Amino acid sequence: MTTTSYSSLPSDVADRLRGIELPDPLGFGRLMAPVMSIAYHRDGAWETPRLTGLDPLPLAPHTQALHYGQAIFEGMKAYRNLGTAFPGSPSMLFRPYEHARRFNRSATRLGMPELDERVFVHALEELVTALEPLVPGQQGQSLYLRPTMFGSTADLSVVPSTEFCFLVLATPSDAFFTAPISAWIERHYSRAGAGGTGAVKAAGNYAASFAAAAPLRENGFHQLLWLDAVEHTHLEEFTAMNVFVRRGERLVTPPLSDTILAGITRDSLLGLGPSLGLRMDEEPINVHELTDAIRAGEDIEVFGCGTGAVVAPVELIGDESGLRLPLPARSTALRLRETLLDIQHGLTSAPEGWQWPVNALPDTPQA
Ligand code: PLP
Ligand code: COI
Numbered sequence: 001m002t003t004t005s006y007s008s009l010p011s012d013v014a015d016r017l018r019g020i021e022l023p024d025p026l027g028f029g030r031l032m033a034p035v036m037s038i039a040y041h042r043d044g045a046w047e048t049p050r051l052t053g054l055d056p057l058p059l060a061p062h063t064q065a066l067h068y069g070q071a072i073f074e075g076m077k078a079y080r081n082l083g084t085a086f087p088g089s090p091s092m093l094f095r096p097y098e099h100a101r102r103f104n105r106s107a108t109r110l111g112m113p114e115l116d117e118r119v120f121v122h123a124l125e126e127l128v129t130a131l132e133p134l135v136p137g138q139q140g141q142s143l144y145l146r147p148t149m150f151g152s153t154a155d156l157s158v159v160p161s162t163e164f165c166f167l168v169l170a171t172p173s174d175a176f177f178t179a180p181i182s183a184w185i186e187r188h189y190s191r192a193g194a195g196g197t198g199a200v201k202a203a204g205n206y207a208a209s210f211a212a213a214a215p216l217r218e219n220g221f222h223q224l225l226w227l228d229a230v231e232h233t234h235l236e237e238f239t240a241m242n243v244f245v246r247r248g249e250r251l252v253t254p255p256l257s258d259t260i261l262a263g264i265t266r267d268s269l270l271g272l273g274p275s276l277g278l279r280m281d282e283e284p285i286n287v288h289e290l291t292d293a294i295r296a297g298e299d300i301e302v303f304g305c306g307t308g309a310v311v312a313p314v315e316l317i318g319d320e321s322g323l324r325l326p327l328p329a330r331s332t333a334l335r336l337r338e339t340l341l342d343i344q345h346g347l348t349s350a351p352e353g354w355q356w357p358v359n360a361l362p363d364t365p366q367a
Helices: 011-017 064-068 096-109 117-130 203-207 210-218 264-276 287-295 332-344
Strands: 035-042 050-053 071-073 076-080 091-094 142-151 164-173 181-186 223-227 235-238 242-247 250-253 279-282 300-306 310-318 324-326 355-358
Touching (some): 011 035, 035 117, 050 117, 071 096, 071 203, 096 142, 117 142, 117 355, 181 210, 235 242, 264 300, 264 332, 300 332
Parallel strands (some): 181 310
Antiparallel strands (some): 035 164, 076 091, 076 142, 142 164, 300 310
């Protein structure tokens, strides 16, 4: 890696960044950037987020989030700018204001204070600028960003926290999946119920998936495919991705509800599909109809989409009863993946606000 001068950064932050090498292979989350952004909400107001080292936080054993789970997060990415539309910007955030808005919806649902969208995006810009040499260069790789908020008051009474901690962590990463995945239909557990927290990124949603994921891992599968909590007959989403099914020229994804996360990648694909000649529909998907049609050899593609994964084709669907349905490789998911990555890397233009150029520090060498 090139030697970099960090003289425009606070010296303690700059010191942390010297001599870091990107791992090879990069993987997902293998190298945590040694610098993060942090701010506390105290006495009813947010501090200005500031850069600091990735050090352990001082947490009382009775910190509210540890007991009552007042914790939310976002998953987003800065991509290396490989295009020419934004000269002087070595990297770009993808749809950061959409992530800011969803972060605030999550905060509101969990009784936490909102953060001004501009402050949220500025914290990301500042961190990505500082970490510019850690934004990897290959198409599909990115600096994965993890904005997080948790209740940091030390208080065992079952009331909302009065103090909150906002963090943004970063890790240079490959896409979550770089090859087709296998999906495990979850027939017993549910991810979300009506009126619950399924539509937001509450940390507890993920904790509640871990026991369900144990048999999946024993059987070598990658992602849970959740069904609705009432009848267990309709697809909802994967562990960490929304689901799409293509039958012929028609792509279908379940309509948003209060049990499905409104994925920003899902929304992007719904917007991009028509320009690729695809018909995009939001409709309930019956799991029995789907598996029958796959068994009958219909032209079907199933794929997941999300920030971490981008677009991940499914090559095998299974479940606890021993169902194993291979899906032949098809091209639509990969075409959507390429189209989206071209936008994310600035190689193709995109709707206003999708590509968010991040400027370099004056002394940051460009890749
Ligand atoms: N659904 C769940 C449960 C997720 O964790 C994610 C990932 O963030 C998604 C869907 C996809 O959302 P997005 O495309 O905004 O990353
Ligand atoms: C993402 O896709 O960014 C997510 O937040 C999912 C995560 C649990 C890896």
